[in-house]
Amino acid sequence: MGFSVPLGEDISVRFVPPRGRAELRLACAAVKPGRQPAACRGAFRVLVKTGPEQGEHCVFSRASRGGVWEEAVVDLSPFAGRQIELVLQSDSPETEALAYWATPTVISGRGRRPNVLLISIDSLRADHLGCCGYPRDTSPTLDSLATAGCLFGKAIAQSSWTLPSHTSIFTSLYLSSHGVNSPHDALTPDATTLAETLREAGYLTGAIITGGPLLPVYGLNQGFDYYDATCFTDMFDDVRDPCTHARAVGWLDRYGESPFFLFVHYWDVHHSYIPPPPYDEMFDPGYEGPVDGRHILKLIPSNLPPRDLEHLVALYDGEIAHTDRYVGLLLRELKSRGLSDKTLVIVTSDHGDELLEHGGTGHGHTVYQELIHVPLIWIDPYSHPCKDPVDYIVQTIDIAPSVLDRLDLPVPPSMEGTSFLGYVRGLHQQARPAFSEAATSDHRYAVVTERAKLIASAYRQFRGYDLAADPGEQNPVAPEKLTQGSQLDEALTTYFRSPGRDVVTLEVRVVGGETPGDVRVSLTSLWIVDVLPNGLEPGDTLEVEQDSTRVTLALDCPAGDVDGVSLNLFSEETAIFLEPTFRHRPVSPQELTLGRGARPRERIPLKVRADDPDLEGPPTSLSPAPTGRPSVYVWVIKRGLAPTAGIELEEDFQKQLRALGYLN
Numbered sequence: 001m002g003f004s005v006p007l008g009e010d011i012s013v014r015f016v017p018p019r020g021r022a023e024l025r026l027a028c029a030a031v032k033p034g035r036q037p038a039a040c041r042g043a044f045r046v047l048v049k050t051g052p053e054q055g056e057h058c059v060f061s062r063a064s065r066g067g068v069w070e071e072a073v074v075d076l077s078p079f080a081g082r083q084i085e086l087v088l089q090s091d092s093p094e095t096e097a098l099a100y101w102a103t104p105t106v107i108s109g110r111g112r113r114p115n116v117l118l119i120s121i122d123s124l125r126a127d128h129l130g131c132c133g134y135p136r137d138t139s140p141t142l143d144s145l146a147t148a149g150c151l152f153g154k155a156i157a158q159s160s161w162t163l164p165s166h167t168s169i170f171t172s173l174y175l176s177s178h179g180v181n182s183p184h185d186a187l188t189p190d191a192t193t194l195a196e197t198l199r200e201a202g203y204l205t206g207a208i209i210t211g212g213p214l215l216p217v218y219g220l221n222q223g224f225d226y227y228d229a230t231c232f233t234d235m236f237d238d239v240r241d242p243c244t245h246a247r248a249v250g251w252l253d254r255y256g257e258s259p260f261f262l263f264v265h266y267w268d269v270h271h272s273y274i275p276p277p278p279y280d281e282m283f284d285p286g287y288e289g290p291v292d293g294r295h296i297l298k299l300i301p302s303n304l305p306p307r308d309l310e311h312l313v314a315l316y317d318g319e320i321a322h323t324d325r326y327v328g329l330l331l332r333e334l335k336s337r338g339l340s341d342k343t344l345v346i347v348t349s350d351h352g353d354e355l356l357e358h359g360g361t362g363h364g365h366t367v368y369q370e371l372i373h374v375p376l377i378w379i380d381p382y383s384h385p386c387k388d389p390v391d392y393i394v395q396t397i398d399i400a401p402s403v404l405d406r407l408d409l410p411v412p413p414s415m416e417g418t419s420f421l422g423y424v425r426g427l428h429q430q431a432r433p434a435f436s437e438a439a440t441s442d443h444r445y446a447v448v449t450e451r452a453k454l455i456a457s458a459y460r461q462f463r464g465y466d467l468a469a470d471p472g473e474q475n476p477v478a479p480e481k482l483t484q485g486s487q488l489d490e491a492l493t494t495y496f497r498s499p500g501r502d503v504v505t506l507e508v509r510v511v512g513g514e515t516p517g518d519v520r521v522s523l524t525s526l527w528i529v530d531v532l533p534n535g536l537e538p539g540d541t542l543e544v545e546q547d548s549t550r551v552t553l554a555l556d557c558p559a560g561d562v563d564g565v566s567l568n569l570f571s572e573e574t575a576i577f578l579e580p581t582f583r584h585r586p587v588s589p590q591e592l593t594l595g596r597g598a599r600p601r602e603r604i605p606l607k608v609r610a611d612d613p614d615l616e617g618p619p620t621s622l623s624p625a626p627t628g629r630p631s632v633y634v635w636v637i638k639r640g641l642a643p644t645a646g647i648e649l650e651e652d653f654q655k656q657l658r659a660l661g662y663l664n
């Protein structure tokens with residue numbers, strides 16, 4: 001079915017797109033009628049009007065040079081269940097031409113959910129890809145994917161090393177929520193992963209993983225029907241792409257018919273940088289110096305002449321080109337099986353790699369852009385490509401909710417990311433800052449917006465960067481000098497204050513004794529984000545100093561009374577100075593209980609760190625001290641999901657992790 005109208009004349013129809021998946025498919029062409037009708041130039045637009053409040057949205061726009069049908073697939077699911085007016089508009093410089101609109105059809109239903117292929121290329125920096133402006137031809141496949149889909153030009157990974165960053169991708173949780181940050185931590189089975197959610201929705205789920213930090217021992221296999229670690233032999237085997245490819249293709253052969261979610265993890269860009277020929281000489285042929293891409297963590301910046309650094313970068317780029325080729329081969333296999341137009345493809349990375357921009361190599365220890373700015377490409381066969389790269393900040397924790405949003409599946413409430421489909425669909429979306437955390441560093445927390453960045457230590461020391469003027473982060477500025485300085489500080493504080501993600505809460509309770517008297521507890525810590533009184537009555541006071549670094553409780557504590565305060569602290573590394581006094585003299589060690597029952601080992605006032613194991617609580621009971629005077633209890637509760645800590649690793653594997661800088 002189709003119809004034609006004079007070009008310039010609108011056609012409009014009112015209807016309610018069905019809930020769930022709703023797609024408008026049509027074709028259009030401009031034709032000059034006559035004895036011999038001829039195609040001519042025309043411009044076509046499809047508008048969705050949603051009423052005076054939400055206005056109108058252009059969902060399709062195409063200029064035709066004449067000669068062919070222009071085909072449109074328009075995603076109407078953002079408007080599902082709402083009364084809309086669909087307007088077909090045309091225009092042409094030709095006189096008396098007609099606009100032909102062919103077979104406009106709304107397709108709906110759950111049967112149209114695509115497969116999902118999520119590709120993670122380990123250690124891939126965004127700024128070394130052609131589509132992100134890199135001058136070398138490192139990434140022809142990814143560049144063409146960026147054109148065929150949507151490139152997110154400012155995607156931020158939630159950590160700068162493999163294990164926590166992939167944990168964030170799979171769970172849509174920030175590092176301080178999932179807590180997996182050491183090679184001895186595994187994801188708790190209580191977490192909800194993307195694979196689990198998709199499996200519940202009827203997807204067959206598979207993963208081909210190639211890196212040690214993704215081995216099943218780390219718990220990221222949750223929700224996968226198949227979790228294939230065959231290509232991981234040891235951490236020093238630097239060429240795994242051919243194996244990864246063969247396993248992925250084999251998996252598609254066996255399970256490609258089912259609705260599937262396949263995760264493919266490419267390892268080879270990860271150091272060492274030893275690309276196989278011809279990629280080893282691709283970007284710096286004829287080099288005869290000492291750099292061979294091995295042992296990069298042992299390179300000493302001051303001993304590395306610029307010429308050798310150039311070669312190191314060329315080897316890293318060779319690794320990218322090599323892996324890019326394998327991604328291309330996998331996509332070709334997808335196409336040859338007729339799966340390309342049924343599969344949503346997402347390409348990203350867990351972190352980048354340092355190439356001495358800030359004096360180091362490898363990854364994990366800082367949150368500079370070379371480590372946390374990663375590629376993110378979204379290719380939806382049912383949607384039009386984005387006109388331009390998305391210039392707003394998104395996070396890799398947004399991938400899982402976006403996939404679920406795209407598939408009309410509910411996003412588990414635990415997930416902290418936000419769907420970025422609004423950007424894909426060209427609709428307005430609220431911009432949000434991104435957060436990232438390094439494994440260890442003096443300055444390990446980062447908040448990033450489109451223009452600026454704040455890097456913070458656990459001791460409230462900041463480095464600000466104007467990313468627009470100083471994208472390489474070479475000139476730190478005081479946060480107050482940044483246009484968005486105070487918003488960034490506030491965003492970082494809010495990040496730690498979010499429910500379920502308080503890094504650590506310090507609880508203080510005073511239990512009244514038989515001997516009455518004034519009890520004062522003074523706590524000093526550099527970054528107290530929240531203070532909540534607990535059981536205070538008239539006569540008790542809680543004083544918080546203006547800069548929130550010192551809190552003082554003054555209590556009138558009758559026998560049996562329990563009063564106190566809960567403090568949310570910025571980080572478990574935060575030091576706390578604790579000074580409880582009774583009648584203006586320090587309480588005795590028998591009157592102070594730490595954690596489940598420990599006594600202070602040092603003199604009061606005490607200096608403790610929130611991650612001191614002695615502080616881990618809560619206490620088994622709260623009772624007066626044997627002295628008959630009031631007693632003070634102090635303990636720490638960690639919030640968020642507790643990882644399964646202290647997992648056993650084979651000695652040989654630990655050795656490899658150590659050599660690669662993951663373990664000390």
Ligand SMILES: [Zn+2]
Pocket residue numbers: 122123161162163270350351
């Ligand atoms: Zn990694």
